[in-house]
Amino acid sequence: MIATFMEGNGKVVSLHGLSKRYGEFQAVDGITLEVEPGERLALLGPNGAGKTTTIRMLMGILEPSAGTARILGLDCFRDRARVMETVGYLPDEPVFYDYLRGREVLDFVASMRGIPSDVAASRCDSLVERFELGKDLDEYAVNYSKGMKKKLAIICALLHDPALLILDEPTNGLDPYATRLFHELIRERADQGNSVFFSTHLLDQAEKLCHRIGIVDGGKLAAIGPLEDLKEKLAPGGSLEEIFFAVTEDRQG
């Protein structure tokens, strides 16, 4: 891992002027930001602000209209396969193959990532146990409830112990137990020096989990920085909620 960090400028994620345009509609408009090793960064924003679009570009799926996206100094598109070795990804609405049981989905992910089966089995077991998914693993994954799908997808994302987690609305659909567990997991990972980049619209989640917060609105990065800085600059003495409304209403108005 360390060797990979040395490539590029030492940033885990670096977006430069990243933009996406559909016809007349500007979905993402020149986002520039960086994530340091071991940092947890949350992307906050109202519905339709461009969070998911940004993340899809970061994952090498969606072609940007302009700008670059790099992870560990590697281009997210040209070096996709190498980038994905170090990234764990949780989509907003995970879709699994039909006629595949939960256990078979995990096996598939492990073999696609080239994880030796004994390593994969031990990691799977501990994660499955923590998420209390054990008895559901013999059920077809398409029959899972939304929360169960999300749990399975989180396990898929963590299976290879990634240096960077990219999560799209991670706790959307999870129950309070799973949410608490998820928060624990994120902190543990950060303690081990791994980075997390996630989108959310839960303000307290962003507040609790993150070193830095980026607020996106109308495709633009409206504000970014540690919570204290944002408070000082935008709403002295206020809460994150007040900052959020100050920034996003300002744009709409």
Next chain:
Amino acid sequence: MKPSTPRVVRVLAATSLRRFWNRVGAFYRRRKKGGRDGTGRKGGRSTIALVLMGLLFGLQSFSISYVYTMRVVETVEQAAGNERFNAELTERVWVRKAPVEDALRPFAVLLTLLVIALLFVGLGSSNQELSQVGWSMEWLFTFPVPTRGLFLAKVGEYALTAFFTWFTFFPLVTTILWNAGYRWWGVPLGALSTLLVAAAVSSLRVLIETYLRKRVPLHRVKNFQAVCTVVGMLLLFLVFALVSRVDVPRVLFTVSDAIGGALLWGPTASVLQIVYRPAGALMVTAWSIGIVLLALRATERQVRDGLVSAGGPYQGTRSAHGRHRPLGGVLSKDLRLLGRDRNFLVQTLVVPALLVVFQFVVNPAFNAAGSPRAVSAIAFGVAAYVLAFGGFRVLLAEQNALWLLFSLPQRLDRLLRRKTVIWGVVAVVYALGVMLYAWRPIDKMQVVDWLAPLSAVGGVFLCAFLAGAMGTIGYDPHEKEIHKKIQPEWSMLYMAVAGMYAFTLATGSLWELFVVNVLTALLVYAVWERVRRRLPYLLDPTAVPTRRIELSDGVLAIFTYSFLSRVISLIFFSLDWPPETIVRTAPLTAAAVTAALSLYLLSRGKSRSVFREVGLRRPSFGMLLWGAALGVALASLGLAYLDGMRHFEWVRELMGTEIQPGVRTAIAQVAVFVAPPIEEFLFRGLLLRGFLRTFSPGKAVVLSAFVFAVIHNPVSFVPVFLVGLCTAALFLRSRSLWPPIALHMVYNAIISYLEIA
């Protein structure tokens, strides 16, 4: 750490196999107690149905291909001056002798057309992956694996599962190789070359798909698919027309003389090089590998900067909306969707039209069959085909937004019926179009010739409602994939009923036309009743109350019985069995199958009470006696009535046909020993029970007796109606089938005995 390309292909192939295995295997495992295993189970059943249909289709393609290859050879030989065609001669020609290229050139043209058609069909509407929003490739892209591996696996999957290719290209090539002297070696060689050509076609398909997914918004992709469907279908029709014509069209030879020789060296037809020598396989191998590699490279370049670039569905097409539509609510929504989803539009409306036009243009026999009854049957058939796509999906068209309809303050079955009416109107337009085009009055127009077209139009409406209801009943809420949501057995049932109706339109008597209309109308009523009972539980199938006998069970069983007895008679007839044996065995077999099937379907997973409900219980001796006595009384009444009827001209005409004595005895035997048990089971045990669920006992008795009388002979309508009334009353009184059976047996025995004597 990073998996290599071969490893990726292996993992993906293993996963596909695992999914297939789960799907088939789930069929055999019992549903877990309280488990949600429904998905797999139903899927397994539809897989088996598909495999069966595939086998039949495959056998048929082989026979067509075989006959066709023979015909081309024959034509070539005739051109070469060999007047007579015999097997020995073919052997000589095919086994690497001089005029072989003459015979191969037409095949080269044909194979080329076929391959192009297959590419278009692969991209067309049947390609679910292309028109889906969630795409598995996006997920696969988040793995640290080489892009090439992902696409190579996709090419392999497409090549192996290209059903159309395996049912058209494979049989044709295999029969050519068989006739070329390879015999059984032709099968593996044919399979190998089919796989190679399919891989080449699939790689092009992957390339085009990837381009479309990347550059083109989803709604435009659907338009493109619609065009591909039309082009592909036209090409397939063309190939089919070339193959199925009794005489091989000259034009094929003209074209093949011009370009056939060159095509023999091209990617589509170099398979035929194998005819000269086994090493000819190298040629097609080289072509296919080359094409696959080039296409893969181009695909990789496509996605170098991201898998997707265009927006999601309708992204970038926002527009102000406020136009008022004349039709409100569900209909307006449906029409709007039909206008936007061109893919669906083509499948439901354009393809059937093409089918008709093409048949009229290509098939002269179709044009000649201009009698009013044949035209009515064809018009009805086309409309029924339109409905099989459109009408069947009234509920399915709601897709995942079904919950929205449930939350409306309107009855869902009414909404669905309104949608059905629209499809009925559309289908009638098709039927009228065909009739207007093909209508030729004949010299002696009989009443039935005038009534057939009218009945056809009415029948189309009946079929629309049938399709609407059956598509709703067959809707499987467990199934996650939209295109598998309607269980195939209901589509087959629909086709069987429509087929019976069309058959009667073409050949039936006036009375038979009446009967089929009554029965179909009854079926429509019955299935909609079932829809009404079932709809409230559609979103939560686990809450469905225990199933009891309903009207649709009875009507469907009656349809099954009459369908089976006809089909079985036809089969025995084609086996050249003696008529008295057919008369005896066909009803017996049909009765046994129908009874077993109904009882099995009704008792599946339910309590034993089904057997008691249909009346399989011991009666009191007194009731049996009552049955016998009533039988004697009704028989004497019936004889008097029939004697009186003989004064009418039409009755004498109808009964005038001479029947051989042996057959006459067989008919009597069936009337006494086979008909009473099965008919009482169908009409009292199932139909009357079904009527009783919605009607008062009095009405139920009369209705069941009426249907019972209708499906019998028009001459004996009144006495049979009386028999129906009495047996129904006896059944209600005794709650057992045996007294009605006793009555029926005694009645039939007396009548038959006196008829023979």
